[in-house]
Amino acid sequence: MKQMIGRASIRLEKGVYIRSSASIVGKKEGEGPLGPLFDMVGEDDLFGCSTWEEAESTLQKDAVSLALGKAGLKPEEISFLFAGDLLGQSIATSFGISSFGIPMFGVYGACSTCGEALSLGAMAISGGHAERIVCVTSSHFASAEKEFRFPLEYGSQRPLSAHWTVTGSGAFVLDKERTEEARAGISGITVGKIVDYGLKDSLNMGACMAPAAASTIQQHFQDFGTAPEEYDRIITGDLGRVGKTVLLDLLKEKGYDLESRHMDCGIEIYDPDTQDPHAGGSGCGCSAVTLSAYILKQLEEKNWKKVLFLPTGALLSKTSHNEGKSVPGIAHALVIEGLR
């Protein structure tokens, strides 16, 4: 029954399956390189609501409905829900998924929350505590700017190291059985720790998060006794262009060359030439919608066989920033494998 390996990892002997998933994004994301792959693209980022927060709640609700629908499941057939977002007290989640009536665990790991939710969901299933789990995370450009930065109406200049928060939500149905429609399997987890290099620039979150990503990746290789070559892609959540170079440099110092197989969801989701995202996309929704729409598709189409997926989070609030605190990072990694 023991499933732990090394310091921070879990090998899921029997595997846990991603039975279905759904991705819903905003207009800008729909116009980006991955646009045609998303399940739904909103025409208006308010999604028919009167506030940005309600819009984000609607994203979560619709993503869960769609993922359940694809799996042909009713909410009653889901044991537990793991959910989170970036807003204070996770209100996008509280008002987004309550109507399903599914017993739920709220999780918070900033933009790493998708990795945290999938890790805990997979653990609940492999531990015999659940049959089926739904994991959902979201972010919204406008609610995040309001929560962390400046009112949109100010039209603030943003430095080139800044990210653009992805408007989107990704939901995943995890199942202990390998059903016919199953998209991929989760075979391993490496749980991240908080890593703080003392950086204080909240408009350079890539650099703040890269040390945490490097730490988790190195720990993963140690715990599983593997190397970068084992994976077709090693995929970070939202390090962006600045964070990517920091990550590759940090791991090179440790003897790992990720150059040829590193991918970052935040870099993939927008076109740098036409969409002006600066360093790249970010947010709990960024890695979630990219996993659902793009990564799982590559695994299904056998372009890749096995990936290491690690959403990355920057742990700050406007209060901690205003009080001069640093921006620690955290990243949780999942081994996701194709089934066919």
Add this chain to the structure above:
Amino acid sequence: MKQMIGRASIRLEKGVYIRSSASIVGKKEGEGPLGPLFDMVGEDDLFGCSTWEEAESTLQKDAVSLALGKAGLKPEEISFLFAGDLLGQSIATSFGISSFGIPMFGVYGACSTCGEALSLGAMAISGGHAERIVCVTSSHFASAEKEFRFPLEYGSQRPLSAHWTVTGSGAFVLDKERTEEARAGISGITVGKIVDYGLKDSLNMGACMAPAAASTIQQHFQDFGTAPEEYDRIITGDLGRVGKTVLLDLLKEKGYDLESRHMDCGIEIYDPDTQDPHAGGSGCGCSAVTLSAYILKQLEEKNWKKVLFLPTGALLSKTSHNEGKSVPGIAHALVIEGLR
């Protein structure tokens, strides 16, 4: 291996043990009825720090250190940490527990977070994913007032239905082995769902949370096939005096009489005659320090044999409140049993 029962519950066949615990509180809590039972009482609610948020971080750090010390364990011997607080983006946690270097999961369930952390920690152990877990939650009167209500300097009047946020942190070391010093065992979990009766008064959180507590308690009795008589106490987190009457009424309607065995941590922690707490204490720290200092002691001294412990959370933020949203509630229940 299957450990699920009913709609929302888990029976931990082998049990999970609370090996050690620690409670640290502020001055007011130290002067209350449970004062002599807490491990540490601060003389000054800043705890030597320069901001309320740092003070709350210090509470978490010291509570974890103390709980580890009592168990004679080093951070390296802890598999994972489950931690949370009430502040936006859980910053008390991010800056409180990073120095331990323990792989961690951030959780958020408002004042129910202690129940959520203990539930997930117990699941991780019983599922074979961890040997030992630390769960820690905190709240701080001044950081919470700043986060949710008014600057302290305003000296706002508070209605009698308002709660006083507990300054305190409780930490628990969970172990898969029953060591000699083990304080109690966790034998069951009922996971709460979000329950929203549409109440909007954030200064009457007891009434907002009571329906969620009633829902979880009723679900617990159904899933485990038990009745109130099974428990020496059924203990809510922080319903306070208003919420208690709502809970008892709601459950009476369903045919359950909890009158003689209900206890609320928020009511116990302050003296209503001399400490002016209004409805009672609240916060992630309230149920955590009461469990550590008082409830586990009653179980150790055989005054009680078995309790149902369910921290209760009110899911709101200042943004959701300002946008006119309701205050949904959530509550997670644990069956905690004496060992001797």
